[in-house]
Amino acid sequence: MRRMLLAVVPAFAILACGGAKEDAAEGGAPEQGEAPAGATKVAEGGASIGGTVKFTGTAPANPKIDMNEEAACKAKHEGQATDPEFVVNDGNLANVFIYVKSGLPAGQTYTAPTSPVVLDQSGCLYKPRVFGVMTNQQIEIKNSDPVLHNIKAVPKENRGFNISQPTEGMKTMRTFAMREVVVPLECNVHSWMNAWVGVLDHPYFATSAPDGSFKISGLPAGTYEVEAWHEKLGTQTMQVTVAADEGKTQDITFAAK
Numbered sequence: 001m002r003r004m005l006l007a008v009v010p011a012f013a014i015l016a017c018g019g020a021k022e023d024a025a026e027g028g029a030p031e032q033g034e035a036p037a038g039a040t041k042v043a044e045g046g047a048s049i050g051g052t053v054k055f056t057g058t059a060p061a062n063p064k065i066d067m068n069e070e071a072a073c074k075a076k077h078e079g080q081a082t083d084p085e086f087v088v089n090d091g092n093l094a095n096v097f098i099y100v101k102s103g104l105p106a107g108q109t110y111t112a113p114t115s116p117v118v119l120d121q122s123g124c125l126y127k128p129r130v131f132g133v134m135t136n137q138q139i140e141i142k143n144s145d146p147v148l149h150n151i152k153a154v155p156k157e158n159r160g161f162n163i164s165q166p167t168e169g170m171k172t173m174r175t176f177a178m179r180e181v182v183v184p185l186e187c188n189v190h191s192w193m194n195a196w197v198g199v200l201d202h203p204y205f206a207t208s209a210p211d212g213s214f215k216i217s218g219l220p221a222g223t224y225e226v227e228a229w230h231e232k233l234g235t236q237t238m239q240v241t242v243a244a245d246e247g248k249t250q251d252i253t254f255a256a257k
């Protein structure tokens, strides 16, 4: 609050004593001050596309992970640790990234949230494994394990990075500037560690939860190309039309390969 006041006072001071030129220059300031709410505004009201990602067939068993050389990580798992490639609960599929691929109004720009997305490393696994961020939104990468992790991003469109986090509690902030679905993240120390981040220049994306549910909110009325991505099952696209403020149910089904 104090910071806001400090920022506002000089603007008023200039407005009070400045000439026409300064007035014109400062005239846009209050609106700009409101602009960050634009990102919030998008999420309020509007249409939504939501539903459940379903899985048919039998999912392959997730690979076992040998954590014998990382006792601290092994201790965080009950029994045998596995690589959660397929998270299926009652026929519902988690970790599917769903996003609006095309159809948004041309020329519209969106402001990234100021809050970061947190990518944790715990039990020598990434949490979350699949997630989305907006371009230039901060990703807070943290190490909750008392072991060395090395986070490597291997994008095609964006600039990659390679960060060493040798101690528990370390945090490193990173961003991606370009739209890219998806950017793989991996650990050079633990070959089984994988995560994927979808980077978009708009806020219309979601990742299916453990119960398969997802929801993309705040959409303007329109017809959209929606894509769903899974790390092992690939992508599928669908066309979804929503009226103003309509809550559209769009279930998605992936089948075992």
Ligand SMILES: [Cu+2]
Binding pocket: 124, 148, 149, 150, 187, 188, 189, 190, 193
């Ligand atoms: Cu690691």
